[in-house]
Amino acid sequence: MNETMDSAKAEAFAGRMMFLLNEAFLGILVSIGHQTKLFDVMRELPAATSAAIATAAGLQERYVREWLGGMVVGRIVLYDPGAQTYWLPAEHAAFLTRAAGANNFAFFTQYLRLASSVEGDVLRAFREGGGVAYDKYPDFQRLQGEESARLYDGLLLPAILPMAVGLGQRLEAGLDVIDLGTGQGHAVNVMARAFPKSRFLGLDFSAGGIQAARAEASSWQLANARFEVADTTATLPGQFDLVTAFDVIHDLAKPQVVLANIARALKPGGVFLMMDMAASSRLEENLTHPAGPMMYAASVMHCMTVSLAQEGEGLGAMWGEQTAQDYLRKAGFADVQVHHLEGDPMHAFYVAQV
Ligand SMILES: C[S@@+](CC[C@H](N)C(=O)[O-])C[C@H]1O[C@@H](n2cnc3c(N)ncnc32)[C@H](O)[C@@H]1O
The missing domain is CATH 1.10.10.10 (Winged helix-like DNA-binding domain superfamily/Winged helix DNA-binding domain)
Incomplete structure (x- = not known):
């Protein structure tokens, strides 16, 4: 008492x-x-x-x-x-x-169902360690695909790509691009349609995601977009002018390995464009985050636990901008610029070069 x-x-x-x-x-x-x-x-x-x-x-x-x-x-x-x-x-x-x-905020409430469906597995992980594997979230690719399409359709070409100065013109001339953790590949397809002289490859270890990505590319008759089922922890298949990772790095089992692979796979003058969650790495600075409780909950119920399920680092969605910059520098990126979209409190965009 x-x-x-x-x-x-x-x-x-x-x-x-x-x-x-x-x-x-x-x-x-x-x-x-x-x-x-x-x-x-x-x-x-x-x-x-x-x-x-x-x-x-x-x-x-x-x-x-x-x-x-x-x-x-x-x-x-x-x-x-x-x-x-x-x-x-x-x-x-x-x-x-x-x-x-x-x-449409109602869209996001569907994640309550996704989170509830794995509650028992997350509880087990609280007690025993480990995490909840991707295959326990059957609806994840569809929901994530729908959520991110809303962002890419409206903002990828006019607002996100221009964060890297001159990138639009270079894509028009023709670049080799790889998108890691591409999910249903919509970002790749939107870029491939806009830049027919550039060549795009999307990788994800979700076979369902890659299937949906290929179906969209084929329905759009895109000859310059390829998708492969692959684990991005492996060395990247080639050298690229642009590497993108949209909402992926904090979910990875081995983010530091993947970031170092990216730095090594960039051609001279190449750019790494990373979209991740906007947050501070200091908990006390997230008290005013407009989606703070939601993001920590999403991390416990998905982002952190899918990484821990692979005996990964379990970075979590709220690893924050300070830690992200630190990881990028340690991976070999000497130049890191951080951008935000006006009216979007959820995402931070990193334009990084070695
Ligand atoms: C939050 S989703 C983002 C998907 C997509 N980039 C988008 O914006 O809609 C993260 C994606 O990373 C993929 N992923 C996580 N770890 C991976 C790995 N080691 N290799 C390949 N894909 C991975 C997941 O399957 C998932 O599709």
């Missing part, structure tokens, strides 16, 4: 915990709303009854009505008790629907 406990602070914290419970469960309902397309349907409807909404969405009315109850008390959907109609305000639809594009 703590005699000096401040009862006002304790009461405030209890209120915060109640808030947390409500918001956490609301997140599950928001994920359901995204996956059933209920938000998209409601965006198109005027104030409507649960029956009308269920019919428009092709769903069971009883489930839709209970879900709407949660949405109303969660202050996401408005309710007219007289008419018993529900309405999604435009200001909320702007952050909940597929039409919202990169602003």
Whole structure:
């Protein structure tokens, strides 16, 4: 028993915990709303009854009505008790629907399901060590692919590549490019389509990811994009003008080995473009990170544990910019510039040269 406990602070914290419970469960309902397309349907409807909404969405009315109850008390959907109609305000639809594009926060709540599905395995790792292997996350490549496509479609060509001065012109002239941990390869395909004189290779040890990458390249009829299933810990297959790693290095079992391989595989004047999580390596500086708890949770439930599952370093998503710069320098990069995208608190971009 703590005699000096401040009862006002304790009461405030209890209120915060109640808030947390409500918001956490609301997140599950928001994920359901995204996956059933209920938000998209409601965006198109005027104030409507649960029956009308269920019919428009092709769903069971009883489930839709209970879900709407949660949405109303969660202050996401408005309710007219007289008419018993529900309405999604435009200001909320702007952050909940597929039409919202990169602003669709409902998309991210699907990661709650991914995290919950491995909770038992992560608990075991807390007790026994080790980690949770990639094959325990069957939905990961699809979700990650969808998430990152939203970034690459809008910003890769106009905002991310120009962080390396002159890179766009050099890509137009023709470069050899390799993308490590390419996932579903969308970044490679977007670049290959824009720069037909450059040659692109995407590597990932996820066969499912590579299959999706090849399918997209073939549907876009890209002759300059190749994809291979490979472990990036091995020496890179050749010399390259540009090496990219988007949201990959902190997940690796052996990030220092891979960074040194990259430095060795760059042709003279070559560039390494690394996208990773924006964070400080000092915990106390992450108190104001707008997605701090979410990122540490993502790290425990995925990024850190997939690395530890391979007896890896377990860097974690929040290794931070100071450590990243330190790793890059130790790998042989003498020139490291760090960039951020305006309005994107999640990512840091490193343009590194040996
Ligand atoms: C967070 S995902 C990012 C995927 C992709 N770059 C994107 O932006 O959508 C990290 C990727 O790294 C891959 N990966 C992790 N370790 C790897 C390794 N040692 N060799 C090859 N791929 C690896 C995973 O399979 C996964 O596709």
